[in-house]
Amino acid sequence: MSLLIEVSYFLAALLFIFGLKRMSSPKNARQGIVWAGVGMLIATLATFFYPGLHNYSIMMVAIVSGSIIAWWTGRRVAMTDMPQMIALYNGMGGGAAAAIAALELTRLTKLNNAPTSLEELTQAVSDAALNGVEGITIGVLALAVFGAIIGTVAFSGSLVAFLKLQGIMKGVIRFKGLQAVNAAVFISTIAIGVYLCTQVEVAAGGVITQADFNLTWVAVFFAIALVFGVLMTVPIGGADMPVVISLFNALTGLAVGVEGYVLGNAAMMIAGVVVGSAGTLLTQLMAKAMNRPIANVLFSNFGSGGASQS
């Protein structure tokens, strides 16, 4: 990575922190978002000069279409509908973090065939280097899987929050034993994640030389994480949603930070974890302002007919 890109990422990380600091005092809150915006612009422009990238034309289509849709929806939405728009955009961020992890895991399945000769082994290692990660280590895989779970849960959970606040999904869905179902789904998500991490052959230095899982396992892993995000959010009532959205915001931040480590990108690590911790504190403050502990918001409605709704 060239020095210019490194410096741009560093500047972006500084501007994000500076911008957030500005945003947290009423006097100059407006400048804060502008500073952070400048940081984002610098980082994005610098990434176009990242060495060894391909698919520029399709990438531009993705950036332009995503930007236009978000800009248009963000501009025309009514002020009162802001919380669900935050939920929607936050879900998109979580989905993006999950997509990064999904791509890394998909790449790993290419190492499915055991390298039988030295040439194949060197080929596998050079392939990994070509993919921008100099040999995925077991630690990187574990963190990628961890980030994938958080990002996916934030994605589907935020979308449910959006649908509920938008009034598309009406009412609060609860049934007896929902808490047990949720726990089971959560444990299966973790279990498949751990399974993926154990199904690899590791060479010296923790570098993965062979992956014994295939695409089906990766797909099942993401599907179950998606289901957990939905199940977790479905029983929560509309009044509690801002707190839940803030929680998903913190989770997305953490997922971005973790995937930043997977990609060796310090700007993502710093910005992601800053949002992760700031978002966690913000979630606590919001819950406190509503006079409700977070555990109450998240779990009180599960299974037992929501006394908290009254």
Added chain:
Amino acid sequence: MIEGLVALYIFSLAAFTGYEVISKVPVILHTPLMSGSNFVHGIVLVGAMVTMGHAQGALELTIGFVGVFLAAGNAVGGYVVTDRMLEMFKSSKKENS
């Protein structure tokens, strides 16, 4: 690649920074700040671009496309919404004073 212990330093200091930045924030700024931090994790766009730039084959390209699309939406949408919210905040402040 960033070494394990250095990564731990970065994570810890970033977590501390995030906590400090938010610690004394008035209640009226909760939602704009949530939106602002939502914009900041739009930096995932950078990572999505890099991963998509290395994608090979239709499946990887599709996942990469979805990632970049979603990340761009996060960044742009987060900015627009935060800006509108803080704009309203500023004008209502003027009326009060």
